[in-house]
Amino acid sequence: MTDPITEAVAAGDLDRLVRLVDGLCSAREWDQVVRLRDHCRAALERGLQLWPAAEFAEYRLALEAPASYAGPLVVEGAGRFALGPLWEVAASTHRWADLAGHVPPGPARAMAAHERVMRGEDLTGDGSFDHGVLDLPAVLQPWEPAYRVAVFRADTADFPAPGEPRFARVTAPAGAEPVDDEESAEALADLAAVWVQQSNGSCRVAAVAGTAEEAIGALAPGEVPAAEVDGAEAMAWMAWAAASGGAYGRRRGTPAGRFAAWWAVTALSGLEWPPDPGEAAAVVTNLRWLVWEPPGFVEGWRLHLAAEHPGEGLAWAVAAEDHLREAEAGDEAGPPRAGPAQS
Numbered sequence: 001m002t003d004p005i006t007e008a009v010a011a012g013d014l015d016r017l018v019r020l021v022d023g024l025c026s027a028r029e030w031d032q033v034v035r036l037r038d039h040c041r042a043a044l045e046r047g048l049q050l051w052p053a054a055e056f057a058e059y060r061l062a063l064e065a066p067a068s069y070a071g072p073l074v075v076e077g078a079g080r081f082a083l084g085p086l087w088e089v090a091a092s093t094h095r096w097a098d099l100a101g102h103v104p105p106g107p108a109r110a111m112a113a114h115e116r117v118m119r120g121e122d123l124t125g126d127g128s129f130d131h132g133v134l135d136l137p138a139v140l141q142p143w144e145p146a147y148r149v150a151v152f153r154a155d156t157a158d159f160p161a162p163g164e165p166r167f168a169r170v171t172a173p174a175g176a177e178p179v180d181d182e183e184s185a186e187a188l189a190d191l192a193a194v195w196v197q198q199s200n201g202s203c204r205v206a207a208v209a210g211t212a213e214e215a216i217g218a219l220a221p222g223e224v225p226a227a228e229v230d231g232a233e234a235m236a237w238m239a240w241a242a243a244s245g246g247a248y249g250r251r252r253g254t255p256a257g258r259f260a261a262w263w264a265v266t267a268l269s270g271l272e273w274p275p276d277p278g279e280a281a282a283v284v285t286n287l288r289w290l291v292w293e294p295p296g297f298v299e300g301w302r303l304h305l306a307a308e309h310p311g312e313g314l315a316w317a318v319a320a321e322d323h324l325r326e327a328e329a330g331d332e333a334g335p336p337r338a339g340p341a342q343s
């Protein structure tokens with residue numbers, strides 16, 4: 001009898017290998033998916049570039065296979081060319097109690113645990129992962145939002161953005177006195193670092209002595225659409241942007257987005273890291289937050305946010321954007337107006 005895996009690998013037939021992965025996953029023949037992955041990896045030594053089939057097999061194992069197959073794939077760097085890091089993929093469909101006994105030690109283990117935290121699990125007393133990797137509470141705080149988590153499928157994924165607020169026209173005056181606040185500027189810029197470093201993105205940050213509207217005016221003076229939002233909604237926007245890979249970058253994952261949001265709040269407030277959750281709650285609640293939009297913005301990945309510290313007369317604004325290349329911008333799969341489904 002012929003072996004379809006051996007034949008497809010010998011022929012270097014990527015299309016057939018992908019179809020085999022689909023069929024084996026549908027039949028839940030996980031050992032055969034592992035064997036296909038291993039054969040494709042071994043073929044690299046013979047000069048056959050079959051790594052896409054191996055990556056696809058690992059992605060499907062992390063997503064759909066029992067935890068005993070998915071857990072060992074939760075290692076640093078796994079899923080480099082997948083729709084998301086494999087620790088995020090595996091943790092999206094497996095409870096921590098099921099995964100924990102199969103995941104190797106290391107930073108990826110902690111990230112998978114925090115992904116389960118993002119999905120509502122309380123791992124406060126779990127000593128099986130390194131809590132120092134992120135230095136964040138291993139349970140969502142009452143003042144945090146219900147973060148928008150990724151939805152992975154066999155060949156697509158959704159990364160929903162927070163809901164768009166109801167905008168009104170506000171005046172963003174120019175001329176406010178700039179403030180030298182390097183730490184806050186770096187923290188806000190880091191929210192969109194992947195868009196800038198790995199994709200087509202841009203990011204500008206302003207810090208001023210004044211109001212949130214004046215901080216926006218330092219970036220886009222004039223009349224702009226804006227909406228006041230609460231601290232939880234601001235956290236949701238910051239976490240979504242920092243988790244995203246934008247148009248072409250590598251996705252960092254929702255726990256990394258949560259970390260970046262906490263880091264930004266800490267920088268804006270001058271708190272020490274890691275912040276006390278109660279102190280962080282006070283900062284998030286007391287700051288005045290605006291989501292805004294620059295004139296002429298059409299669609300794409302974006303983070304337009306302003307924060308004001310009323311008691312200190314300080315305000316900050318960030319304008320970060322990313323877009324598909326012009327040749328692809330008309331595709332039906334492009335990002336919708338309120339933020340892309342895939343990033």
